[in-house]
Amino acid sequence: MSRATTEEAGVGDLARAEVLELYKLMLFTRRFEESLYRKYREGKIGGYLHRYDGQEALVAGVIPQLRQGDYVLCTYRDHAHALALGTDPRHVMAELMGRATGCAGGKGGSMHLIDPERGFLGGDGIVGGPVPISVGVGYSVKYRGGDQVCVCYFGDGAMNQGGVHEALNLAGLLKVPVLYILENNGYAMGTAVSRSTGQTDLVLKAKAHGVAGETADGMDVLTVHEVAGKALGRIRETGEPYFLELICYRYVGHGVADNPQQQRFYRTEEEIEKWKRRDPIVSLRGRLQDRGLLSTEDDAAIASAIERRIQEAIEFAENSPEPPLDSLYENVFA
Numbered sequence: 104m105s106r107a108t109t110e111e112a113g114v115g116d117l118a119r120a121e122v123l124e125l126y127k128l129m130l131f132t133r134r135f136e137e138s139l140y141r142k143y144r145e146g147k148i149g150g151y152l153h154r155y156d157g158q159e160a161l162v163a164g165v166i167p168q169l170r171q172g173d174y175v176l177c178t179y180r181d182h183a184h185a186l187a188l189g190t191d192p193r194h195v196m197a198e199l200m201g202r203a204t205g206c207a208g209g210k211g212g213s214m215h216l217i218d219p220e221r222g223f224l225g226g227d228g229i230v231g232g233p234v235p236i237s238v239g240v241g242y243s244v245k246y247r248g249g250d251q252v253c254v255c256y257f258g259d260g261a262m263n264q265g266g267v268h269e270a271l272n273l274a275g276l277l278k279v280p281v282l283y284i285l286e287n288n289g290y291a292m293g294t295a296v297s298r299s300t301g302q303t304d305l306v307l308k309a310k311a312h313g314v315a316g317e318t319a320d321g322m323d324v325l326t327v328h329e330v331a332g333k334a335l336g337r338i339r340e341t342g343e344p345y346f347l348e349l350i351c352y353r354y355v356g357h358g359v360a361d362n363p364q365q366q367r368f369y370r371t372e373e374e375i376e377k378w379k380r381r382d383p384i385v386s387l388r389g390r391l392q393d394r395g396l397l398s399t400e401d402d403a404a405i406a407s408a409i410e411r412r413i414q415e416a417i418e419f420a421e422n423s424p425e426p427p428l429d430s431l432y433e434n435v436f437a
């Protein structure tokens with residue numbers, strides 16, 4: 104996606120078509136997550152499920168700006184990242200339902216989506232796991248003299264891990280072309296950031312390792328798009344890492360087992376409602392409508408096209424076979 108250079112009617116620096124793509128991607132991601140939850144409740148999805156509701160701007164504002172050949176790593180909260188990279192939603196749905204047609208052959212499940220053809224090196228069930236790997240990916244780009252960038256997503260809980268600091272130290276020392284995206288949704292399971300670290304200005308921790316960075320509003324996709332665009336440009340030019348702390352919120356529990364009753368132990372309904380008033384999708388829709396760039400009919404057409412794509416993905420997954428029993432030990436590492 105290229106930045107608009109003309110005075111075309113749009114929002115901020117972007118033309119209408121570009122903003123609409125961001126809107127569609129965020130809405131698709133939200134509806135997809137909701138459908139996953141329904142399928143989980145029906146018993147069609149096993150294992151664990153971590154949703155991204157509320158955090159869509161962190162992916163929509165960054166991934167569409169990547170080029171072919173770039174890499175993405177992320178945590179177990181990984182559905183949005185795969186969809187934004189263009190992984191077929193049918194293969195994502197099939198993976199969650201444990202089918203052979205899934206993007207990891209039905210053996211990875213929700214936390215381990217992967218699509219190497221699109222540069223998606225996978226979701227990772229280990230908190231902070233993607234961060235050391237990103238240094239290796241970035242170093243290999245540098246070693247081969249390439250101009251690719253690796254984008255590494257991870258959560259605020261990971262910022263308290265020793266391995267993450269060793270990795271950031273190496274990133275700052277070796278100057279690897281990695282964009283770190285800290286998905287700061289305020290909580291690591293039920294632990295608020297302020298209850299787990301004395302230094303809550305998390306970007307300072309990256310700066311201490313020689314990695315430049317900044318904090319930005321992760322609930323506004325246009326802000327994310329702008330800061331990420333600048334950061335990616337800077338990384339391509341200098342080959343050096345950059346750290347973006349994006350402040351956001353997850354509306355639903357940590358995972359499917361974290362129900363509203365459990366959540367009362369660590370956050371209030373009022374807090375959730377306060378953040379929902381800044382919803383990235385609703386606020387972008389409002390801005391588009393205020394400028395006359397999205398009619399009610401167009402919005403309804405977008406919503407029904409999204410529903411159709413999701414329904415197709417569900418039908419594809421439900422009609423796909425499970426992996427054959429004799430493939431149980433293939434492509435499994437322990």
Ligand SMILES: Cc1ncc(C[n+]2csc(CCOP(=O)(O)OP(=O)(O)O)c2C)c(N)n1
Binds near residue numbers: 178260261290292357
């Ligand atoms: C090394 C490791 N320790 C503990 C866990 C258990 N665990 C899973 S998610 C999680 C919280 C992580 O929170 P955060 O990094 O903020 O990411 P978020 O879930 O908010 O996206 C923990 C402790 C794990 N998966 N890996």
